Amino acid sequence: MIETYGPEQVSELYKYLKEKTVAHIEKARNYVLPIGENKYLMSFHSVRHTKVWIYADDQRCKLATDDEKILSYAANIDEESGIMEMFEFFLALTSEDVYGLEALENRISKLEDDLLTTGHPNKEGSNRIVTIRKEVLHNKRYYEQMEFLTDELAELNSSFNFIDKKFDRLLEFNMHLQEYVEQVREAYQSQIDIEQNNIMKIFTVVTTVFLPLTLITGWFGMNLKMPEFGWAFGYAYVIGLSVAVLVIMIIFFKKKKWF
Numbered sequence: 033m034i035e036t037y038g039p040e041q042v043s044e045l046y047k048y049l050k051e052k053t054v055a056h057i058e059k060a061r062n063y064v065l066p067i068g069e070n071k072y073l074m075s076f077h078s079v080r081h082t083k084v085w086i087y088a089d090d091q092r093c094k095l096a097t098d099d100e101k102i103l104s105y106a107a108n109i110d111e112e113s114g115i116m117e118m119f120e121f122f123l124a125l126t127s128e129d130v131y132g133l134e135a136l137e138n139r140i141s142k143l144e145d146d147l148l149t150t151g152h153p154n155k156e157g158s159n160r161i162v163t164i165r166k167e168v169l170h171n172k173r174y175y176e177q178m179e180f181l182t183d184e185l186a187e188l189n190s191s192f193n194f195i196d197k198k199f200d201r202l203l204e205f206n207m208h209l210q211e212y213v214e215q216v217r218e219a220y221q222s223q224i225d226i227e228q229n230n231i232m233k234i235f236t237v238v239t240t241v242f243l244p245l246t247l248i249t250g251w252f253g254m255n256l257k258m259p260e261f262g263w264a265f266g267y268a269y270v271i272g273l274s275v276a277v278l279v280i281m282i283i284f285f286k287k288k289k290w291f
Contacts (some may be wrong), residue, residue: 034106034117037096045073045087045094062177064184070115072188076181078102079174086118093117115191122182122195126202133171133205140164140209144216153224161217168210175203237285244277 037044046054048067057063057075065073071089078084082099093114095106105124111117143164147157179199186196248270 033110034121035092035094036103036106037094039083039085039096039098042085042096045085045096048087048089049073062181064181064188066188070189072118072185074181074185076177077174079171086121088114088118090114093121095121115189119191119195122192122198126195126198129202130205133202133209136164136167136171137209137212140212140216144219147216147220148223153220153227157220161213161220165210165213165217168206168213171206172203172210175199175206179203241278241281241285244281245274248274248277 035044048071049057049065053065053067057065057073060075062076063074067073068089071087073085073087075083075085078097078099078101080099080101082097082102084099084102085096087094090113093109095102097103102125106121109117109120109124111120143160147153147160179196182192182196182199185192
């Protein structure tokens, strides 16, 4: 049975170490430390940022943390040796991870559908992408840490090769999710760019349509004597000319499919 302690009782695990070694490892964030034949002390941070210490040898396995979830994984483990209990603990620790990553993948897929197939780009969509990117990045840091530590553990004891490979696969899965989120972000950014281009296109068309009218009004607004000023139908002529130019420009743009 794995013996469990609170973080304030971590000295119970340090009693197998020399005082100089304790002073050294207390400055380290995470580590795997061989302290004799088939004797290992390991420290890591859980996915919830809580600190975990675990010690194992042939006779016993001890674990210190204040993380209730971690303690629940250790509660029902009872093996013949402490090394096997440590192995079973890591199996329990990773037992639900694939399902969690699959659920995250489904959330990314739903986000993709929501952002790219319905509605228009908005700030809420960008915020949702940022939230999921942070979650994936958090998982990446956790699995990179565990992959590094279990690499060292597997080199010290081949019994942990399976655990090492499992964390390798979980890290690879999470990297796939990171790429997926990046693809969604790029696609969403492209949609925003298209939306902005369409708006600029409308402004350009409107400006171009009314440019000839500006020219006409500027022409007739000059302080020059023009025949049309003395013509009874001059005012109606200018209005008709403006409308005709406007209609011609609209027909031209329609044929070119510019709007």
